[in-house]
Amino acid sequence: MNKILLFGKGGRLGSALQRYYPDIVGISKADCDITNLAAVQRVIKQVSPTTIINCAVVSDVAYCEQHPQHAWDVNVRGVRNIAEAARENGAYMVHFSSDYALYPVNEYGWTKLASEALIRYGITIRTKFFDASYWLYQALMTGQTVELFTNTVINPISIYSLIPYVLLLIEKKPVGIINIGTRARISHYDLGMQICAAFKINKELIIPKNAFTMNYNYPLDTFMDLRDLTQLGLSLVNIEEDIQIFKKQVLTWKDENL
Numbered sequence: 737m738n739k740i741l742l743f744g745k746g747g748r749l750g751s752a753l754q755r756y757y758p759d760i761v762g763i764s765k766a767d768c769d770i771t772n773l774a775a776v777q778r779v780i781k782q783v784s785p786t787t788i789i790n791c792a793v794v795s796d797v798a799y800c801e802q803h804p805q806h807a808w809d810v811n812v813r814g815v816r817n818i819a820e821a822a823r824e825n826g827a828y829m830v831h832f833s834s835d836y837a838l839y840p841v842n843e844y845g846w847t848k849l850a851s852e853a854l855i856r857y858g859i860t861i862r863t864k865f866f867d868a869s870y871w872l873y874q875a876l877m878t879g880q881t882v883e884l885f886t887n888t889v890i891n892p893i894s895i896y897s898l899i900p901y902v903l904l905l906i907e908k909k910p911v912g913i914i915n916i917g918t919r920a921r922i923s924h925y926d927l928g929m930q931i932c933a934a935f936k937i938n939k940e941l942i943i944p945k946n947a948f949t950m951n952y953n954y955p956l957d958t959f960m961d962l963r964d965l966t967q968l969g970l971s972l973v974n975i976e977e978d979i980q981i982f983k984k985q986v987l988t989w990k991d992e993n994l
């Protein structure tokens with residue numbers, strides 16, 4: 737039987753994975769700081785998982801620029817600790833990277849790229865996801881204006897379409913790097929427009945912005961090639977279908993939590 741241990745249970749992806757699959761043993765930073773090898777080894781030995789998912793990360797891009805040492809400690813050294821302890825215990829590892837690793841131009845992207853080389857028996861999932869806590873969705877739903885890049889190329893996926901792929905991959909146990917996104921080739925601006933259309937939000941809330949105006953380097957083209965997904969026999973989803981899945985999940989979740 738597959739016993740899954742998850743680092744980063746309190747984060748966006750970690751908490752969603754736990755919501756979908758309550759049998760996962762979730763570990764928070766308070767339970768185990770992944771920069772501490774002995775603590776990581778202790779937890780992994782104690783739980784004895786067959787699969788380890790790593791969602792622990794320092795993910796704030798601007799923060800990583802200001803605090804590169806902390807970013808490297810968690811996003812690289814922490815991953816090395818988990819990978820080392822996973823190897824000692826013969827566990828398969830599922831590590832999350834980012835589309836930023838495709839075109840690394842800032843500290844966050846560099847740390848994510850470096851982390852990918854540390855996974856041996858396991859898979860690194862490169863993705864760009866959005867969920868109900870996504871700042872863009874939250875801002876639009878509360879009637880705030882948002883500035884969105886028009887000169888970026890992305891193929892994002894909602895967390896609700898991403899998670900079923902993750903579970904299928906855990907069953908298939910491929911090794912290497914795999915990209916997970918939608919069949920889209922859009923900018924952040926286009927994504928905002930699609931969310932407005934699906935939720936009937938005023939599109940004038942979206943103000944076009946040039947990514948060059950950011951005060952740190954922003955990757956422009958992080959479109960992810962999805963051929964490896966199809967080669968594994970997994971079908972792709974269009975961004976339009978994905979946004980409908982997102983909408984359905986968000987509205988169901990809202991109803992259940994009122």
Ligand SMILES: NC(=O)c1ccc[n+]([C@@H]2O[C@H](COP(=O)([O-])OP(=O)(O)OC[C@H]3O[C@@H](n4cnc5c(N)ncnc54)[C@H](OP(=O)(O)O)[C@@H]3O)[C@@H](O)[C@H]2O)c1
Nearest residue numbers: 744746747748749765769770792793795832834863864865
């Ligand atoms: N969000 C995105 O759009 C996106 C896109 C592509 C890829 N990803 C990747 O997906 C993964 C999950 O991202 P996310 O957005 O869910 O992250 P997140 O919401 O920022 O959550 C990160 C989690 O890591 C934990 N953490 C931080 N430092 C730790 C440490 N030293 N030891 C143990 N735990 C620690 C945090 O715990 P505390 O809350 O206690 O600090 C938090 O629960 C990451 O690998 C990220 O690079 C994210």
